[in-house]
Amino acid sequence: MNDSSAPHRPRPVGWHPLFSRLMVLLAVVAGVPDVSAQGVQLTRNPANEATSSRQRAAPTVVRVISTRSHMQCPLPGKNMRLLSIDSPREWEDTIEHQDELTALGRKVRWAKERVLVYALESKPYAGVRLDSPSRVIRLSQGILYWPVRQVMPEMGAEKATVLTRPCVMTTIDRAYWQRIKIVPTRP
Template sequence: MTTPSAPLRPRPHRWTACLARPLLGLVITAAAQVASAQGLQVTRNPVADTSSTSQSKAGPTALRVLSTRSHMQCPLPGKNTRLLSIDSPREWDDTIEHQDEITALGRKVRWSRERVLVYALESKPYAGVRLDAPSRVIRLAQGVLYWPVRQVMPEMGAEKATVLTRPCVMTTIDRAYWQRIKVVPTRP
């Protein structure tokens, strides 16, 4: 009497099980880092990912301010308030009118390691309003970049020239990833 036999399958070695769990953890961590670098929201299973620390548990990060320059007449086109981040030389050429990096920022931008922030106010019918970014660091916490900017108004009773201006400030910072920029007003 012959009994039907099941197809032969190789049995996994013990070391396969020992390596599979840490290897899976590394793959998950790498995938999460790639997704966050591309600005995607990553949801993690806290039971499966206890070995790695997530960015939400880490404290705020301080990004260095490499240069800052204020403009009375912003080279950014338009008349309304705008806040933006420029990430590449091509984006610079598409965004900023008639000025290269050295003219607008006072230095060449190293795009592989740096980004440029621009904050422009709406057009003003008089001169004297100025924006300044006094801080040497910018705080990044939970995907939000907190940029301290000071608005300096003309002195009370001072004569104001009637000329159309659009004040702005440009700042070069270390390259990082964020979802949102928030301007934090500071006192003069």
């Protein structure tokens, strides 16, 4: 049955139902925000959206396997850095002059684990230390919230004048995230 009140749109030459489905699939995969401007309409199932938004909002935890602090970080450079290392090749390209056993105290099982590194900028004195006290790291909506504690030298304590670059390295279970956010914790 045709609805005479709906305007009739002629199909473009060569338009095929399979092409329409392909455009919808490409729009979903590529994340095109407004595919309706291209003549393709996406339908949404509100029940699925409510379920998926609850799943995205629910935080999960990632297990911390090991943590090691360094007064002189094996990561090259002088500036603050926060990064994730995913493979032995990336380890070799990133960390200078130290293997996993020396820097972390253990070998990394790269198929199941990742390494997080947080380094402060260079300091002209000794005594500053970074620590990751938690046994789990919270992962919520694509953000990994990594609790890190900065331990300063005691007030009045004599500070050695030596150039240092404190950092902390943590081995965690493999997970997927878009960003890492440092959450400062109290000593």
